[in-house]
Amino acid sequence: MSTSSRPTRAGVRASATAVLAALTVTGTGLLTAPAAVAAPGDPAVVIHKVGFPFDNKRNQPLVCDFYLSAFNFTPSQRIAWSIVRQPPAPAAAPIATGDITPGADGTGHSTPVMPEGAVRLPNGEYVLTWRTVGGPVEEGRRTLRVACPPAGPNGGPPAGGGGLAMSQDFSPVAGAAASGLAAVGGVAYLRLRRRRADGTA
Template sequence: MLATACAGLAVLAVPQTAAAAPGDNGDVKIHATTTEFDDQRDEPKVCRFYLAAFNFDTVQKVSWAIDPQPAKQGGAHLAGDITLATGTGHSGPLSLPNGQYKLTWNFEGQSGQAKQKVFKVSCVVISNPPGGTTGGTSGGSTGATTGGADHAPPMVRDVFGNLVPAGGADTGSGSTASMASNSGQIAAGAAIALGAVLLGGRLLRRHGRNRPGSR
């Protein structure tokens, strides 16, 4: 009977030993700043963004770092800490120059390697049209937009209360006014070149008529 009881205790102990070690639970997501805190999707292409953590252990401290991918000396770098009081939490709004980055996520109690995630920052700058007003965004990044009311994209408030362009990472493009200006410069250059050719031809014909023996 004693041997049977000991065997039963051993069987009961197996699941407890095999259970995930504290800290190995949970996941981290990349969120555009316009994505709600409780949205658990991952957004691998963003402009202004933040880090969102879900289903971790309670009162767990996380240390994170973001570096260019592939790594390069002198590249942009961000780092910080988050304490997950209920196993869920998020960073503040973040911004980086356009490019590809890797997030490294270390946390108390982890038994394996740090969690990692690769994502892309893609912000598009809108040119300021002639006579327009500059309209920068609060909490912005290297992809801050400029332009007059007729050319700037619609603005929305993100989850942190900042005004940002609507539409996500690739909002905006070169303004129509800017492209029209470039077209005008090209047309003006072509006109000058054509005028020079016509003038040169006229001078050559005049020189030919003035040569001795010419009529």
């Protein structure tokens, strides 16, 4: 006599749960893919989204509101920086400038970068250059892209956003959790529809 090899409902549920967990973890991994990091010991200026920790050495070239962090510099040595539009026009004036003075540990950071008379840089491609003033000369450059989401009516989230504001403070973990909840909600909805179609409660 042959025996049935159909999986039990508990087995199906366990498999579905495992798949959802794997998708959530995979989504988190994709959202937190590593960016360039300043090499240990090398003086460097990196770009950080507003709200990102000052002491993290990862460079974030795709931003909306941002600031600059400096690492591994001579204490009290001033770092002058400027940002120009890319590609720059001939003899283009910097769109934003400033300086950073590292503390005793050789690190420091700027305030949020904004051009004079504006809250933030317009969306587009830019080049950041920096150079030390006084002491050993260090200099460097980085490219960055400013890409802020369009504001919806009354400054809210974009139309069709479902009430979820497009904020850079929305963490990768929260994004993965939201995706997982949406997937679980979809499975529950399909189950309910199937039960109603079968005539069961």
